[in-house]
Amino acid sequence: MSTDSFDPTDAHFETLAIRAQAPVSPEREHSVPLYLTSSFRFDDAEHARALFSEEVAGNIYSRYANPNTDEFVRKLCLLEGGEDGIATSSGMSAVFCAIAARVSSGDHVLASRALFGSTHQLFTRILPKWGVTSDYADVGDPASWERLIRPETKLIFIETPSNPGLELIDLEWLGALAQSRGIPLVVDNCFATPYLQRPLALGASVVIHSATKYMDGQGRALGGAIVGTREYIADCRFFARHTGPAMSAFNAWLLSKSIETLAVRMDRHCSNALAIAKHFEGHPALESVRYPFLASHPHHELAKRQMSQGGGIVVLVLKGGLEAGRRFLDRVQMVSHSANLGDTRTIVTHPASTTHSKLTPAERAAVAISDGLIRVSVGLEHVADIIADLEQALGTP
Ligand SMILES: *Cc1c(COP(=O)(O)O)cnc(C)c1O
Numbered sequence: 517m518s519t520d521s522f523d524p525t526d527a528h529f530e531t532l533a534i535r536a537q538a539p540v541s542p543e544r545e546h547s548v549p550l551y552l553t554s555s556f557r558f559d560d561a562e563h564a565r566a567l568f569s570e571e572v573a574g575n576i577y578s579r580y581a582n583p584n585t586d587e588f589v590r591k592l593c594l595l596e597g598g599e600d601g602i603a604t605s606s607g608m609s610a611v612f613c614a615i616a617a618r619v620s621s622g623d624h625v626l627a628s629r630a631l632f633g634s635t636h637q638l639f640t641r642i643l644p645k646w647g648v649t650s651d652y653a654d655v656g657d658p659a660s661w662e663r664l665i666r667p668e669t670k671l672i673f674i675e676t677p678s679n680p681g682l683e684l685i686d687l688e689w690l691g692a693l694a695q696s697r698g699i700p701l702v703v704d705n706c707f708a709t710p711y712l713q714r715p716l717a718l719g720a721s722v723v724i725h726s727a728t729k730y731m732d733g734q735g736r737a738l739g740g741a742i743v744g745t746r747e748y749i750a751d752c753r754f755f756a757r758h759t760g761p762a763m764s765a766f767n768a769w770l771l772s773k774s775i776e777t778l779a780v781r782m783d784r785h786c787s788n789a790l791a792i793a794k795h796f797e798g799h800p801a802l803e804s805v806r807y808p809f810l811a812s813h814p815h816h817e818l819a820k821r822q823m824s825q826g827g828g829i830v831v832l833v834l835k836g837g838l839e840a841g842r843r844f845l846d847r848v849q850m851v852s853h854s855a856n857l858g859d860t861r862t863i864v865t866h867p868a869s870t871t872h873s874k875l876t877p878a879e880r881a882a883v884a885i886s887d888g889l890i891r892v893s894v895g896l897e898h899v900a901d902i903i904a905d906l907e908q909a910l911g912t913p
Pocket residue numbers: 606607608609611632675679704706707725726727728729738739740
């Protein structure tokens with residue numbers, strides 16, 4: 517029996533992540549090879565015609581598709597429960613493509629206020645150049661969402677949990693509202709991954725990923741994905757095919773293999789993160805600790821309803837603001853000070869001076885990013901070693 521005969525119908529998450537492989541080639545390889553080829557041969561003139569007119573499926577050119585990107589997309593579709601998907605060169609190209617493929621001049625986008633820094637820039641600085649406007653709704657004000665929807669609203673875009681504030685949005689509630697208005701709900705599921713949260717099953721139409729983070733999990737490669745309804749993805753595919761944000765075959769090959777270990781990695785990211793959140797709650801150098809599975813998190817009940825675990829990110833809010841934040845970053849020893857997240861290595865970042873520095877102080881305050889906020893992307897080192905380093909970096913207040 518060959519791998520080609522794998523039937524995903526009743527398979528579990530871990531099995532899908534490993535067994536939904538690219539078809540075996542005539543070489544009968546066990547591990548999927550890397551297809552470093554820009555284009556593919558046509559059998560004859562009729563085959564080329566049929567491929568281009570999309571009467572038959574098949575590889576043409578790696579900007580459209582490649583066996584490695586196909587495998588990556590197929591895995592994500594199965595894991596997220598999406599009908600179709602595309603792979604992109606980065607998380608931001610996925611965000612841009614998912615929006616640009618669907619809006620025209622005069623259209624409107626409704627978004628949550630708590631968004632990844634570059635997504636925020638896209639809404640405030642880039643889309644307005646083409647006459648696309650947006651409004652931000654607040655997590656704490658459910659009525660504002662309904663109020664801000666207009667006849668020109670073409671999509672609702674959110675992140676949950678948000679980067680880096682860890683604010684949660686009720687996917688079932690917003691999914692139902694979006695559906696009642698006939699507007700697609702697009703969810704950036706980067707922090708949770710499909711292992712912890714499946715937005716499509718809760719009412720979203722589309723899921724976005726920065727595969728750079730937990731999909732890779734080892735801080736090596738950039739990548740992104742859009743997964744969702746067949747109809748929405750058809751527009752994204754057309755847009756991507758003719759604008760070129762394709763994922764490289766090498767990155768797709770790497771990411772497809774990384775996804776095989778996503779479940780075991782996420783289990784450990786989550787157990788380490790919960791232990792760290794519990795350990796530091798009440799620490800004298802901290803104003804607060806934020807983690808979705810801590811009872812003190814304002815959206816704790818919601819977190820337990822829509823996520824299976826709390827994720828790998830813990831937020832520490834230091835007493836003493838900007839200065840305390842900078843001192844902490846200069847004191848960590850084993851823990852890395854870097855901009856990525858979702859890595860095997862624990863990473864700390866200071867959003868107020870880096871990823872979210874382009875926001876005004878008022879904008880940062882509105883999305884719960886205070887000057888002393890440190891985002892800890894909890895890695896897979898032994899939890900006692902991570903705690904020891906963070907502890908010494910906090911010092912005595
Ligand atoms: C990192 C990130 C992105 C952007 O992904 P890139 O792969 O860096 O382009 C988008 N959304 C969230 C929530 C992220 O953390």
